[in-house]
Amino acid sequence: MQIIAHRGRTSLVESENTIEAFQAAIDIGVSWIEFDLRCTQDGYIVCYHDDKIDGHKIKNLTYDRLLAIGKAKGFIVPLLIEVIELCRGKIGLDIEIKAEGYEDLVVAIVLKHLHYSQFIIKSFNDSSVRKIKNIDPKIKVGLLIGRLPPKNIWHISIFQIFPEYRIFRSGADFISPNYRLLRFGFLWRMNRIGKEVYIWTVNKESLLTKSIANRQISAIITDRPELAMQILANTARR
Numbered sequence: 001m002q003i004i005a006h007r008g009r010t011s012l013v014e015s016e017n018t019i020e021a022f023q024a025a026i027d028i029g030v031s032w033i034e035f036d037l038r039c040t041q042d043g044y045i046v047c048y049h050d051d052k053i054d055g056h057k058i059k060n061l062t063y064d065r066l067l068a069i070g071k072a073k074g075f076i077v078p079l080l081i082e083v084i085e086l087c088r089g090k091i092g093l094d095i096e097i098k099a100e101g102y103e104d105l106v107v108a109i110v111l112k113h114l115h116y117s118q119f120i121i122k123s124f125n126d127s128s129v130r131k132i133k134n135i136d137p138k139i140k141v142g143l144l145i146g147r148l149p150p151k152n153i154w155h156i157s158i159f160q161i162f163p164e165y166r167i168f169r170s171g172a173d174f175i176s177p178n179y180r181l182l183r184f185g186f187l188w189r190m191n192r193i194g195k196e197v198y199i200w201t202v203n204k205e206s207l208l209t210k211s212i213a214n215r216q217i218s219a220i221i222t223d224r225p226e227l228a229m230q231i232l233a234n235t236a237r238r
Contacts, residue, residue, distance in 0.1 A: 001212060001232060002219040004032040004094050006201050007049065009223045017047045019078050022086055030225040032092035034200075037080060039102035040066055045080040045109060051098070053077075059099070080106065084113045093119040094198075094221070096144070103131045107139065116140065122198075126170040133171040142198060143170050146178025161186060167195060174198055174218070179207065187216040205231070 008021030010028055015021050017035050025033045036049040044063035051058060054069050061069070063079075070077040087093055093114070097106060110119055122142035123129055132141045145160045159166065160177070161184055167175060174196040177186070182199065190197050200221035202208055208228050211220050212235055222228045 001217070002031050002092075002198075003225050003228045003232060004034050004198070004219055004221045005030045005225040006034050006221045006223050008033045008035060009225070011224075011226055015075055017049055017078075018075055019082065019086055022083060022091075025225065026087065026090050028226055028229070030091065030229060032094050032219070033087065034094040034096065034221050035083065036096045036098050037102075037106060038098050039105065043102075043105065045102065045105055047078045047080060047083055049098070080109050081113070084110070088114060088118065095119055095121045097121060097123040097125070097128050097132075100125050100128050100131075103128050104135060107132060107135050111136065111139075120174075122174075122176055126166055129170040129172050140173045141171070142174040142176045143167060143172035144176045144200075146181050146200075162189075164189065164193060167193070176200060176221075179211065187214070191216050202228075209235075 005025040007016035008025045009016050010024045012024035013020050022033055035047050037045055038048050038058045039045055040058060040063045041060055042062045046066065048058060058066065066077055097103060116138050120140045120142060121132055122144050124144040124147050129141050129143050132139055143166060145163055160181055163175060175190055176198040179199045179202050187197055196218035198219040198221060199211060199217055202211055202220050202222050203224050205227060209231050211217055212231050220228060
């Protein structure tokens, strides 16, 4: 069982996806951090969740302009390489690629500085997962599911609760569902086809306790890593 700090969140700092947040996650001793990547107009890979900042699309901004907007709002948007330099050898990196088109840039940067065991990459985009596996099959890549409210119940059933075809088509090594999708034997089916399950984003103490006790779950992504680590430690002592 791995505990992953969602966007580096901890109780020590208010910011997310920042160097300060990631340092705080390192300080509390959590195993992994999760963070988001986007690409600027001039080809810089940055750590930022939303597709817009202050009404401007990230993909339409130069990095200098993005940096200036972030500073004006009270935080610094870090580059991927800065996150790697901070975290290398200290904490595992759970990297989410938010959009298509810059997968090769991310892979090139990561493989230049990290061993395969030090990171994983995942995406909601099936094509991004497939592209990364085609670039280098040794990279551990996951398919995220459960992002948007489905248009109807059939969309849930076919494409999210039963994602086996998408996993096969994309070549994903593991599946990362919203915890609400754990129904209709989801965990049993994923384990049957040999796919680890990384659930997100679990914050309630009761759900954390239940999830940590479930041996069919490989990792939990949470905004409350300190609590999750405490529950995990208590469970291990029993």
